Structures are given as C-alpha cells and as structure tokens.
Amino acid sequence: MTDVAALRALLADALPADCLSDDPDDLATYGRDWTKVYAPAPALIAFPRSTAEVAAVLARCDASGIAVVPSGGRTGLAGGAVARDGELVLSLARMRAMGPVDPVALTVHVEAGAVTEAVHQHCAPHGLTWPVDFASKGSSQVGGNIATNAGGVKVIRYGLTRQWVLGLVVVTARGDILRLNGALEKNNTGLDLRQVFIGTEGTLGVITEATLKLTRLPAPQTVLLLGVSDLQAVLALFEAARGGPFTLSAFEFFTDRCLARLQRHRKVRAPFDTPCTHYVLMEVEPRDPDALAAWAARLFEEGLALDGTMSQDGSQAAALWSLREGISESLSATGLPHKNDIALPLAALHAFCAELDALLAARYPDWELCLFGHIGDGNLHVNVMKPDDLPKEEFLAKTHEADHAIFTLVKKYGGSISAEHGIGLLKKDYLAYSRSPAELAIMRSIKRALDPKNLMNPGKIFDL
C-alpha cells in the first residue's frame, strides 16, 4: 500500500497541491481505460502542467521507487492505462497547448494532452490535417495515440500514427528530458529513439510533447457500400480497388450478423434491398467522378458486387460510415461480445478465416461470430457473442481457452494477436503467439536498460 501522505510530501516541491488529487472519483476515473474489466486502485493522480513538472515528478518517483502510470484520454482497449496497484497516475490532461500551424513545413507542435479532434480542428483552417483518425478521436489524446501507435479507419491511405510524428519530447524513468528529432524530416544520426517510445505504451518513458507531421485535407470523398457473396469476393473486390481510378482512403468490411445487430440497436434501414452476407465500405477520392461511376458499374457487370450504393454528398457518406462505425457499440448493446483485434498477411486471410470458421463450428457451435474490420490492412475484429443461455463466467472461461486456439491459428498464418489495440494487461499472457523468445529477450533487455527499477507503467506488455 502506497502511503498517500508520504507521496504528497515527496511531490510537494515538484507540483502545487492543486495539481494532485486523491479524490475517490478521480482515482476511479483516472485509474482505468475503456476496458472496464480491471478495478482501478491508484494512490494519487498528478496533473503536471509542463514537461519540466513531469520531469520533476518522475525524478522524485525514481528516487523513491514509486511506480507511475502515464494517462492520456483513457480510450485504450487493452488496459494499458490501468492503475490497479497503488501507482501514481500521471495525467497529461492539463497539457493541451497547441502551437501555430506551419503551413510550409506542414507541422504543428502540441502538448501530449491535446485531444485528437482538437488537433484536427486546429489544422483544418489551413487546409491541413493530422491524418490519425478513429472513432474515439473526441477523447483520445496525442500522447496516447503515439504511445499506442494508434491505427484507425484511414491506415490504408496514411499509415499508422508512427508515420505522422516528426519530433517527440519524452521524459525518461529517471526524469531526464529527451528532445528527439525536433522538427526534422531527415536525421540519420544513429538509432532513432522516437521509434523506441512510439507504441511501447508508456513502459519506457512519458511522451509530453510532439511535433506532428500534417498533410493536406483530402478533396471531398465518395463512399461506396457494396454487398458481396463471401470473403473471397471481399478480397477480389479489394484487388479491383487497388487498380481503381481513385485514391483509396478506406476499405472496411462487416458481415450480415454485424448489420443485423446494428439494425436491432439503432433502428436503421438496410442500405439496399438485396440481403448479402458480406458488406464492404470503401471511401475513395476520385480522380474523375465519371471514371469512378464506370468502374463501379463494371463491378456489377462482372458479378463482383451483388448490390450497392454510392454517396452523392457528405451527409450520405456520413450515413454509410455510421453503419460501419456503429457496429462495436451495437454488439455491446445487444449482447456480451468477446473481442479480439487481430491482423493477418492479406494473402493468408482467406485460409485463416476458413480455419477459424471450422474451429468455432466444431468447438463452440452456439457462439455467434461477428466479424468486421479494416480488411484492407489485413485487420479483423473477431467478436464472438455470449449465447443467451450460457452463464457469463462460463463464457469468459471458455473464451480464454478459445483465445489460445484462435491465436495458435494467428501464429500459424504469420499474424498479429493485436493489430492496433496494443497489449497492455489484456493480452500480455498471449504475447508469445506474436513475438519469439529471442524478440522477447531483446524487448526485456531494452526495458531494463531504460527503466532499471521497473517503475514506468510496470506489468504492461510483459512482466520483467
């Protein structure tokens, strides 16, 4: 048990008293993320207002052996920001400043607590955007996005968060401030330490500021929703889209079961009359609207698509997107889903899904499989729903066993057990399905080199 009074005393000359809280509501709020399955139990929440204050806090924690959990928008889905063992939570919520947009260099320097959507709004008047975009952008913060290398719905066009970070300011476990890469596009001077902090979920240091790389806002986009016969047809459609007369901005997929639960929850109409088992949502930036229409017409002539619709304006595009983006919420509202966020090489997707179907049919015939995801990136959200007559505890025990079977398949096909959600607490028991013993040994040795006392977000990703 951490002594809260002693911890307050330790931090007294690092932060003013009103930047610390042990209010029970704050402990509950800032001690968890969206996973909701872990009971939060931090000792204290710190709200530093600058990189210097973060450094002062971490130097004192290092000296006294206090574990620290960095905390952003807490929208993570793997427990990476959970504090359940008397840690100090270091929230970036009071570090939200955004500097001026540089319209020539295409950069903006922001503090780590800046909210993703606020960055978008800050850049939009310049015709620019930070193309990191996903459903939780109204709450997620830049620092958390970078610490988790966030993905989302535009990865096929723009890549992961990693590609959109020029400079980082990081505070290490012992309180050193690293100013990494500044605002440089090119800097080949040995190991790029930015990359070591991106995606390591705050286990090696705390990101406090970032120089973000921006890109032009795209021209108005067109959304197509297409119904096809099976997964093979989804992949054939993707192959056709690779050669289409447009820039592909998104290529998403969901099954009829996902749509049925969305319709039940949101009372929306089907997008078109023909019932299909597999749906594809494509967002494209057409070079020429007529060429796009001709390309789409050929899909029907060639039997690649069974039915479909194309947005004529922004509100129709948004309505089609809501069918895809409402799925996760609809599954939770209509039942108890068990979620996995996996990735496969595209070439292995069909064989993997066939084996997954067979596995579930053989062992768990009464589980409903709701499959959707960013299939253009090889990224599937594999959701299985608890059968109504199965007790929750029994279902959870069985999903644990099923995960081992699913991840064995993932490994067989060269996939990832966590495409974009990260490892955190939720997946760490399964990490060896995606990373070899030699890789894990190197990961641990780098953790020990940077955080010898194991105080930075301890117990996340792996135990030492």
Add this chain to the structure above:
Amino acid sequence: MTDVAALRALLADALPADCLSDDPDDLATYGRDWTKVYAPAPALIAFPRSTAEVAAVLARCDASGIAVVPSGGRTGLAGGAVARDGELVLSLARMRAMGPVDPVALTVHVEAGAVTEAVHQHCAPHGLTWPVDFASKGSSQVGGNIATNAGGVKVIRYGLTRQWVLGLVVVTARGDILRLNGALEKNNTGLDLRQVFIGTEGTLGVITEATLKLTRLPAPQTVLLLGVSDLQAVLALFEAARGGPFTLSAFEFFTDRCLARLQRHRKVRAPFDTPCTHYVLMEVEPRDPDALAAWAARLFEEGLALDGTMSQDGSQAAALWSLREGISESLSATGLPHKNDIALPLAALHAFCAELDALLAARYPDWELCLFGHIGDGNLHVNVMKPDDLPKEEFLAKTHEADHAIFTLVKKYGGSISAEHGIGLLKKDYLAYSRSPAELAIMRSIKRALDPKNLMNPGKIFDL
C-alpha cells in the same frame, strides 16, 4: 592482427570454402565504401548464401570474439561499411533473390543483397514500385538502404526507407534469427524491433531479408526548372508549391556555382537564357495539365520565378534531372569538395544560411560554397571547394575546424549533422552536435544490450 587461417578454420563448417575470400582485390573492394578516405584492411570476406549461413557465421564469430562488418552495395558516404582493422566482412552479394510481387497486398519479399534498381525492375511490370530512389540505385542494395534508412530525391512525396519496410529478417550478434513483423501492416505488440535495426548501420545486427511495401508507379511526371533571385525566393516558391494543383514528387535546389561547375565538366548548355543565382527543380504529378500551366504562369506574373522551363516529355524531364543529379560528380571532377549533408527545420533555413554565409565570408573568404540539396525536406548538401593555391592537407585541417563551426550553427537551429548519409566513421566525432548526452547514454545502453561484446560493426556511429 586476425589470423586468417584460424578464421577460415572457425568458419569451415558454416560456409563452403568458395564462399570465403582473402584475395587482395576482394579485401580492397569489400573493405571500403564510396568515402574512399579510409585504408581497407579486413582479414577475410564471407559471402553467405542464406540467412541460416549468416546465422552460422555470426554465432561462430560471437563465440570467438571476431568483429564483423556487414557489407551491401558499398555506396555509403560515411564509412559505415569500411573494414580497416582485421574484421570479417560479411557481404550480402550472394543473397539477391526476389520473391513474387503480391499485387493485392502490395508487397515483395527479397534478400538483402537485391540491388535497388533490380527491385524497381522486378516490380514495374505490375505497375508497382518500391519508392526508394537515389543516384546510386544501380549499385546500392536493399539491406544497406534499410540499415542506413536511405533518403533520396523522392522523400518529400514518399518519406524515407523506414516507411517502406514491412518485415525484416535480422541475425543478431550472437547468431539468433529474428523474423520481425512478417508481412503485416499492423502489429501493435510492444516495441517494434524493426525500427531498432533500421538506420543503425549494422551496429546491432545484420539484415538478411526484407518484406518491402510497394506503391503504384506514379503517372508520367512533369519537371519544372525555375530560376529565382535568392534563398528566400526558393522558400517562397516552395510555399506556393505546397498549394499547387499537383502532387509534389521532388523539390530540389542548387546555386549558380553548382551549375557553372556542371557546365564546365559536362559541357551542357544553360537551361534558359536569364542567368540566376538560385535554381529550383520541381517534379510534379499534375492533376490537370492546364491547371499546372496556369499555376506556373502565375509564378512569373507574381515575380516568384525569373525564368524557367517545363518538360514536355520524358526525355526533357530526364535532361532537366541530369542538371541536378550531375552536380556531385561535377564538383569532384572540377576540384576538391569538402561535403556536409545537413538538415534544418524548414522554418530555420533562411536564418541558418545567412549565418553560414557570414561565417564562411569572415573566416574562409576564398572558399567557394556550392550549395544544393533536397530543400523541400530541409536537407542541404553544403560543399566547400578547396582553393587552388591552398595545399590539400592544410585545406583538410581547416575543414575539420570549419565543421565544428558549421555544426555549432546546425545545433543552434535545431538541425541534424547528417540528414541522410549517416554517421559511420566520418561523422562520429561530431555526433554530440545532434544528439544529447542523455540520448547518447541510451543509444550506448541499447548497443550493449544487443551486442555485449561489441562485435557488430564496432566503432561505427560511436565508440563504446
């Protein structure tokens, strides 16, 4: 002195005898790179044919404390592939296989010895390319490109090599084979070890295979060569180009002094009549040729450009490119250049160049400054020419002193002492101008964690 017979015996069961050479020509060829300033003195050259053979070689070298220098196309400009102290050179020259192009996933798996241009030719029939492109592409190899995070003339559009690597196979100092990330676009499972090996110049392991990410071949490009009045006008033109009706593929710059030496060496005509002090080469993929012509016409109306020419076909485009790409060779052919490859934040370029001019004018008034580079990336090649009447040794001593003054300026403006060439041997004495003591301590600790005996390309980037 390494005992060559003992080294051959050590490797006898790792490689057939015809995969080893101590022929003096081979020692001289494979012991150096394009820097040419270091005397090569390796003990032996190994030409393994597979990742397994590389692992067998490295395991034996680890056991016996033999230092290893990985060797690709040897086109580096920083001495990163130089072996001058009895090392084993491990050449990837016999590992050039290229797998089938996957036109849906947009990937190709190749061995590290595949030559950059061969990869381009392998992918082109599919309408695809690996967009890593620079003057030495006919000799440079994929593994070396990745180990040095190569840049080039298309970075402004495509980014550095780092962005175009999906998977890596790496052999560690102790001979472990790491298969990192496979063919996955998304894989958030803790520290991305690919990033640790990219750009570290073979000091942490040997890259033996890679899964490359491909992109569509661009549509035919248009090249504009424009003359402007000064550096400020170059930057104003860049700002205009950011908003132009096209995709910007390259934005390069050179001065009249560079052009004069190119004309002297290659006997080419001036690109247009008006003599200008500053020249910009832009390559663009126009959305609409008429809009591009109108945009270019406005540059002259607004006085942004003084004169210029625009390519009407591929051969004219190539002729304009040759003016830019021939500079480096022309400087060496017409005198003795001392080269620096630096980067600045774009916002600092003007102030930096003004101070650089003042510095050189005050201390070295008879040195000719030939400035060119990838200015859209903030990347300047700063070349100073030896005055005819200054002895070479005296010039080299003075450039050493001048480098400290130049790098002090680079540091003041938040720049990099090596934008794309790397550190190798040539720049390691200056590394502290770009990396802080805390950064260097972490870089050393990671080196020690991965290569505790300091056998992987020892003495490159920094000494332990």
